[in-house]
Amino acid sequence: MTQGGGLEVAPWQLIWRGTKADELAHIESIFALSNGHIGLRACLEEAEPVFNPGTYLNGYYERRELPYAEAGYGYPEDGQTVVNVTNGKIIRLLVEDEPMDLRYGSTQEHEWTLDFRAGTLQRVTEWTSPTGRRVRVRTERLVSFTERAVAAIRYEVEPLDHDMELVLQSDLLANESTPQQGKDPRVSAALDRPLVADFAEAHGHRAVLGHHTRESGLRMAAAMDHELDAPNSVSCEVLSGDLARLTVTANVEVGHKITLTKYLAYGWSSQRSPSALRAQVDAALATALDNGWDELLARQRRYLDDFWSAADVRIDGDAELQQAIRFALFHVLQAGARGETRAIPGKGLTGPGYDGHAFWDTETYVLPVLTYTVPAAAADALRWRHSTLDKAKSRARELGQVGAMFPWRSINGEECSSYWPAGSAAVHVNADIAYAVAQYVAATGDVQFEVDHGLELLVETARSWVSLGHHDLHGHFRIDGVTGPDEYSAVANNNLFTNLMAQKNFRDAAEACTRHPSDARRLGVNDEETAHWKDCAARMSIPYDSSLDVHQQSESFTRQALWDFDDTPAENYPLLLNYPYQDLYRKQVVKQADLVLAMYLRGDAFTPEQKKRNFDYYESLTVRDSSLSACAQSVIAAEVGYLDLAFDYLVEAALTDLHDLHQNSSSGLHIASLAGTWLCCVAGFGGMRDHHGTISFAPRLPSRLNRMVFRLAVGTGCIEVQIDADEATYQLVHGEKMELVHHGEAFVLNDEPITLAIPPTRAGEPPTQPVGREPYRRSSTV
Secondary structure, eight states: OBOGGGEEEOSSEEEEESOOGGGHHHHHHHTOEEOSSEEEOOOOTTOOSOSOOOEEETTOEEEEEOOOSSOOTTOOOEEEEEOOOOBOOOEEEEETTEEOOTTSSEEEEEEEEEETTTTEEEEEEEEEOTTSOEEEEEEEEEEOSSSTTEEEEEEEEEESSSOEEEEEEEEEEOSOOOOOOSSOHHHHHHTSSOEEEEEEEEETTEEEEEEEETTTOOEEEEEEEEEESSOSEEEEEEEETTEEEEEEEEEEOTTOOEEEEEEEEEEEESSSOHHHHHHHHHHHHHHHHHHHHHHHHHHHHHHHHHHHHHHOEEEESOHHHHHHHHHHHHHHHHHHTTOTTSOOOTTTTSOOGGGGOBOTHIIIIIHHHHHTTOHHHHHHHHHHHHHTHHHHHHHHHHTTOSSOOOOSSBSSSSOOOSOTTTTTTOTHHHHHHHHHHHHHHHHHOOHHHIIIIIHHHHHHHHHHHHHHOEEOTTSOEEOOSBOOSOTTSOSBSSOHHHHHHHHHHHHHHHHHHHHOHHHHHHTTOOHHHHHHHHHHHHTBOOOEETTTTEEOSSTTGGGSEEOOOTTSOGGGOSGGGTSOHHHHTTEEOBSSOSHHHHHHHTGGGSOHHHHHHHHHHHHTTBOOOSTTHHHHHHHHHHHHTOHHHHHHHHHHHHHTTTTTTTSOGGGOOOHHHHHHHHHIIIIIISOOBOGGGOEEEOOOOOTTOSEEEEEEEETTEEEEEEEOSSEEEEEEEESSOEEEEETTEEEEEOSSOEEEEOOOOOOOSOOOOSTTOOOOOOSSOO
């Protein structure tokens, strides 16, 4: 059954049929392949037509000057923009001297298939040239999860009606033209032929190109090698410092085919020499050729079998949503699996959106998924944060603070935001990182990580709050002049999210120092300092409006004027594109879940009654002009009993990119929203929480689902949770017995499954949203 836009529903695949030119940009993003180190957009091998030919290396960027109308002390001077690196996807086809191009001739069949279990992108195209020659092209590509530096493409051409002469041109091409990003001419200038050639060589079936960026000085190398089945003639040559090409000419009879297997290797460094990078990609190609295509496929499948055995979320009752959940998990894995000492960008490696920057949503949305499914990848992402600690400490000193001040947006660990109310003032990123550290350690028991990396991250972020905050005349600890997750309320006093996350940061740092006293002393921590952290946490200011009986998003927030939602036309959303921030900042209007997100991450700081009153109040103010909002609203809607509303928000989070709800998926996927899909299922309908070292569940299903099953990696074990309408079953997949909690009742999970009843909920009618900002609802359910 075909959906709108050519997508077909299948449980383990994403399938697109058709050749709509206006969908090209969207297709390139949603079918992109990555392993966290290399990213390849889903462009045609023939190179044209194309929207953005994107090939990305995680952490590879160019510097550019940041724009300011007026300079200010502490403003970041340089920005960073991800670079479209050397393209190795290109395999051009000439059929009797005519280039294969879907804009010409006629296309009888064209299909993309992204296989979530095989980890490959497959394509079948049946094309007739303008002179009537008909061929079938089959391609398959992968970006290897097991060989970090390797990608590979198999390209097969079969004549369908005549014997014919075919020519294949396999390219490495640098400095391609790409669409302009935004309106800042500095970005365009930085990306205008950003790669400077260092070397270019070719011999046999192999070629390698080396480049560096002009301003950031980062070096890279890209290499290709090939396997062929009996061509008539082959030549491989360097045509310029930016182009190397293998040319294959073959006479192919009807009933036969020509197959080219192309192996690619990529590497980059800020320190290694061109010759060292050349050696690195040569070694990667040697490994790929030694393994061969079939073994690369087999290893890819085994890797994904292991992933899905721990991460799959199964639902019964909505085939399209099931596909979307697996699509989301697959792309979250691709974004973080092999990033290792690099960040997880907000778009992953699927496009140039956000300039390739990583944000606080990595720790808040993406790392919880990885922590409980692929914990090694979560640890790698946190090690990247630790590797940038010197930059964060330097930034703190620059801003007159102590400890560390991590960037709101960055590629290399330096702040890249030129708008300080949303950037420098969004200090909650420190606590978000600390939260992810504490969550990872609690879930895995990884003591070595805590000693080597986690402890210092907790200590330096805790120190930053002492510097940023102060005790007022009433003895309350205040943190003033900050921006929380809601970017429509900037530079506020005592943002509740920030204060509660800082409170946890203080406590987690103190507890970690108690567990590791000698390592704490090495960091200069003494008993007086940890006692001060505990005191600051105990006296943390918690804004509350007793007249409305709700918590305040920030101090005095509920006394501000309400935004006029009734007279705001639908076409004026998102508001930031149509109204001045000066107006938004002084009104009660919420861009994205802020206090509601705090009720999930710091649910231990609220009573059930407070959560329901708070949710009802802020639901009527939240316009969801950010893809980060729907999943947080879903989680809390499920907790307070609005299960069908929670389901609607799950659908919105899951389909953000597949249905292009923000109309910007062409620049890359919304990885945090995709990760939020897992949060909706596990934390929302599963009710999973991990406060104070205890794993608890409060499962409930919405009326539109019949069953949900998910697994979690906890410690060295794995548990499975099956949720039905009236009961939940817990099973220990492997590992030692665990103490868990089900709807407030503790139990021990051992070798035998345990089935427990789900108590009923009486939440009443859910609150309404601002006019025109209801959750996304599909026209029909597949």
